[in-house]
Amino acid sequence: VTCVPYQQTVKSSCVAACIVIAEAWRGRAATEAEWHAGAGPKGLPLRTAAALPGTRFLCASDSRDLIVALGQDRIAIATVSGPAWTAWIEGTHPALQSPHGRLAAPGPLGGPLHSIVLCEHSGGAFRAIDPWFPPAGQPLTIDDDDFERVWAGEAVLFER
Amino acid sequence: MSLGASLRSARTKAKLSAEDLAALASITVEQLERFERGELSLTAREVDRCASALGFRLHDLETWTGKEPPLSVLLRDSLGSDFDLADGIALEVHAGLGEFQRTVRDIAELESLLGIKGDRVPQIPRSTESSGGARGEELADRVRKHLELDLEPIPSMRKLIEETLGIAVIWVSAEHLDPSVDGASTNWSRPAIMANLLEANRYPWRARTTLAHELCHVLFDYAQRGTLFSPARRIWPLGGQARGPALPAPLLEIETVARAFSACFLAPTAGVRRAVGKMDPLSEQAIHRVGETYGVGRQVAINRLSKVFHLSREHRSTMESRSPEPYFADFSGDEVAMVDGFRGDPLRSLVRRALVAGKIRPARARQALALGANDPLPFPELGELAAPAIPRSETIRRIAQAVLRERYPDEDLEALRVLEEDGAFRVVIYDGGVGSTEQRRRGHVEITASGEVSDIHLQLPGAAE
Numbered sequence: 001v002t003c004v005p006y007q008q009t010v011k012s013s014c015v016a017a018c019i020v021i022a023e024a025w026r027g028r029a030a031t032e033a034e035w036h037a038g039a040g041p042k043g044l045p046l047r048t049a050a051a052l053p054g055t056r057f058l059c060a061s062d063s064r065d066l067i068v069a070l071g072q073d074r075i076a077i078a079t080v081s082g083p084a085w086t087a088w089i090e091g092t093h094p095a096l097q098s099p100h101g102r103l104a105a106p107g108p109l110g111g112p113l114h115s116i117v118l119c120e121h122s123g124g125a126f127r128a129i130d131p132w133f134p135p136a137g138q139p140l141t142i143d144d145d146d147f148e149r150v151w152a153g154e155a156v157l158f159e160r
Numbered sequence: 161m162s163l164g165a166s167l168r169s170a171r172t173k174a175k176l177s178a179e180d181l182a183a184l185a186s187i188t189v190e191q192l193e194r195f196e197r198g199e200l201s202l203t204a205r206e207v208d209r210c211a212s213a214l215g216f217r218l219h220d221l222e223t224w225t226g227k228e229p230p231l232s233v234l235l236r237d238s239l240g241s242d243f244d245l246a247d248g249i250a251l252e253v254h255a256g257l258g259e260f261q262r263t264v265r266d267i268a269e270l271e272s273l274l275g276i277k278g279d280r281v282p283q284i285p286r287s288t289e290s291s292g293g294a295r296g297e298e299l300a301d302r303v304r305k306h307l308e309l310d311l312e313p314i315p316s317m318r319k320l321i322e323e324t325l326g327i328a329v330i331w332v333s334a335e336h337l338d339p340s341v342d343g344a345s346t347n348w349s350r351p352a353i354m355a356n357l358l359e360a361n362r363y364p365w366r367a368r369t370t371l372a373h374e375l376c377h378v379l380f381d382y383a384q385r386g387t388l389f390s391p392a393r394r395i396w397p398l399g400g401q402a403r404g405p406a407l408p409a410p411l412l413e414i415e416t417v418a419r420a421f422s423a424c425f426l427a428p429t430a431g432v433r434r435a436v437g438k439m440d441p442l443s444e445q446a447i448h449r450v451g452e453t454y455g456v457g458r459q460v461a462i463n464r465l466s467k468v469f470h471l472s473r474e475h476r477s478t479m480e481s482r483s484p485e486p487y488f489a490d491f492s493g494d495e496v497a498m499v500d501g502f503r504g505d506p507l508r509s510l511v512r513r514a515l516v517a518g519k520i521r522p523a524r525a526r527q528a529l530a531l532g533a534n535d536p537l538p539f540p541e542l543g544e545l546a547a548p549a550i551p552r553s554e555t556i557r558r559i560a561q562a563v564l565r566e567r568y569p570d571e572d573l574e575a576l577r578v579l580e581e582d583g584a585f586r587v588v589i590y591d592g593g594v595g596s597t598e599q600r601r602r603g604h605v606e607i608t609a610s611g612e613v614s615d616i617h618l619q620l621p622g623a624a625e
Contacts (some may be wrong), residue, residue: 003321014595043593045572047565056201059562062533062550064204071163071222072201079594109554111576115593122222124524144523148533148549153558157201 003119005135011100014115015044017131018077021117022158030141049077056157069157072123079152082114083107089148096133100106103132113152166224168196169275170214173622174230184213184251215261231261239410240388252338257389260344262355263502266528267328268349270510273519280326281351282306286380296420311431313454316493317371328352328506336501340395345374346387357499364494365457372422381414422462427454432468452489489599505530512539560587561603563613583609
C-alpha cells in the first residue's frame with residue numbers, strides 16, 4: 001500500500017488532511033472533517049497526530065533520525081516552514097497551483113508552519129505529499145539538501 | 161526491503177551473530193533483533209554503528225541488494241578460511257576496519273563521479289615455490305624489478321604508492337584505530353591502504369615499513385577481492401609469544417610473507433651488501449649505513465644485516481643491546497605532518513572537488529565527512545556552499561520549540577520567529593496549531609549565544625491578560 005494524496009478542503013486543516021493520508025496508508029478510515037472539527041482557523045497542533053496508537057513524536061536537530069525511521073517502513077507527518085516550503089515549491093514545481101492560493105510568502109526557514117506527509121526516503125531524497133495542492137503530480141521528490149532547508153524539526157512517525 | 165531487514169540479511173551474510181553485532185554497535189541484542197524485525201526504530205547514530213561494523217555506510221543499507229560484500233566476507237575471502245571474526249579480532253579493531261572499509265567506498269564513489277581512474281596496480285605473478293620469509297623476499301625482488309628500482313633506495317614510499325600505483329592511503333593514529341593493528345589494506349571497492357601511525361618518534365621509518373607491508377597485501381593477497389589487517393608486531397611478534405588472541409593460521413603465513421617483503425623491498429639483499437661493503441656487519445656503522453641508505457629503522461636494519469650476512473642469534477643480540485644513536489637521512493617525503501583520520505585526506509579533498517564540480521550536493525558531502533546538517537563543511541573558502549544547511553537561527557528556534565514541548569505539553573504554542581539582539585536571541589512564540597491562519601503572539605523565549613534558555617515570558621491562553 002502506498003501513500004495516496006489527499007487535498008485539504010480548508011486552509012488551516014493541513015494536519016487533519018495529513019492524518020487522513022497516514023491513516024489510509026495504515027488501512028484505517030479517517031476524515032478531515034472529524035479531525036479538524038473544533039480546530040477552526042487555528043489548525044491542529046502536530047501532537048494531535050502523536051496521540052494515535054502506533055505513532056511516535058520525533059523532534060530532531062537534523063533529518064538523520066527521520067531518514068532511518070522512514071527506512072523502517074514508517075511514514076511521517078512532518079512540519080515544514082511555510083516560507084521555505086513555498087520557496088522550494090515555486091522554484092521546483094512552478095506549475096503547482098492550489099485553490100487555497102499561496103501558502104506563505106517565500107522566505108527562509110521559520111514560521112508559519114505547515115504539515116506534509118513523507119512517504120519514503122531513498123537515493124538521497126524524500127517522497128512527500130503536500131495536502132495544500134491537488135493530488136496530480138504527487139508525491140513530490142525533495143532531496144536531502146533541500147529538505148534540511150525546509151523541515152521545521154518535528155514529525156510524527158506512523159507504523160502500520 | 162526495510163533497513164532492519166537489510167541489516168539482518170547483511171549480518172547473516174557476514175556470519176555475525178546478533179550478540180556480536182549488538183556489541184559492536186553498543187546496543188542490546190533485544191534492540192537489534194526488534195529493529196531487524198521492524199518492531200523498533202533505532203536512532204541514526206545506532207544504525208550507523210551497525211552499518212559501520214559491516215563496512216557499510218548507512219545509505220548502503222538502504223539500497224542493499226545482497227551483492228555488496230560485508231567486511232567479514234572480504235576478510236574471509238582474503239584468508240580463504242571460515243574463521244570466526246568475533247573470536248579473532250577485538251571489537252575496537254573491527255570498528256576501525258569497518259570505518260576504513262566504508263571510507264574506501266566513499267573514495268571509490270567520489271572518484272567515479274569525478275571520472276578519476278586512480279588504480280594503476282600492476283599484475284605481478286604471485287606464485288612461488290617458496291614460503292614464509294623466502295617468499296616475501298622473492299616477491300619483493302619481483303616488484304623492484306617491475307618498477308625498475310634496481311638496488312636504489314625508495315625516496316618516498318608514499319609517492320610510489322599513491323602516485324605511481326594509484327593506491328589510496330588513509331592515515332590514522334591511535335586516536336582512530338586500536339594500537340594492536342599496524343595497518344590494513346583492501347582492493348574493494350578500490351585498492352587502498354590504511355596506515356596506523358604509531359610510535360611517532362620513529363617517523364618516517366615506521367610509516368615506510370607499514371606502507372611496504374600493506375603494499376605486499378594489495379599486490380599478492382587478493383585473488384579477487386579482499387581486506388586484510390596487519391597485527392602490530394609488539395602484540396604478535398612472529399615466532400615469539402603473542403600477547404593478543406591467537407591469529408588464524410592463514411593470517412600468520414600471510415603476515416610472515418608481508419613482513420619479509422617490506423624489509424626486502426625497502427632494503428634489498430644485494431643493496432645491503434653493497435651499502436655495507438667492507439664494514440663489519442656487526443658494527444654500529446653498518447647499522448647506520450643500512451638505515452640511512454634505505455630509510456629503515458634500526459630494528460629493520462639489524463634484521464636485514466642479520467639475514468644478509470647470516471649472523472648468529474648472539475651477534476644479533478649484541479647489536480640490539482647496544483645503545484642506539486640516532487641516524488639522519490632525508491626521507492621527509494614519508495613524514496606525515498598531520499593525521500586527520502578516516503575522514504581526512506584523501507577523502508576530504510575528493511569531497512571538495514566533487515562539491516565544487518557540482519557532482520555532489522552539500523548533504524552528500526556532509527554524509528561523507530560524517531557531519532551534521534548544523535555543521536559547516538571544512539571549506540570556508542567556498543562560502544555559502546560550505547555553510548550549515550540549517551542556519552543558526554533555525555537551530556535556536558528548535559531549542560525554543562523543544563522547551564515549549566517539554567514545559568507546556570498541553571498548550572498549542574509554536575516558536576516561529578527568531579530575533580538576534582547583541583549576540584543573544586529572542587524567539588517569538590505564537591499560539592495556534594500547524595497551518596493556523598489566526599495566530600496570536602503569546603510571548604517570547606530568551607536564548608543565549610551558546611544556546612541556553614535564559615528566560616521565558618509567556619501569556620498563556622485562558623490566563624488573565
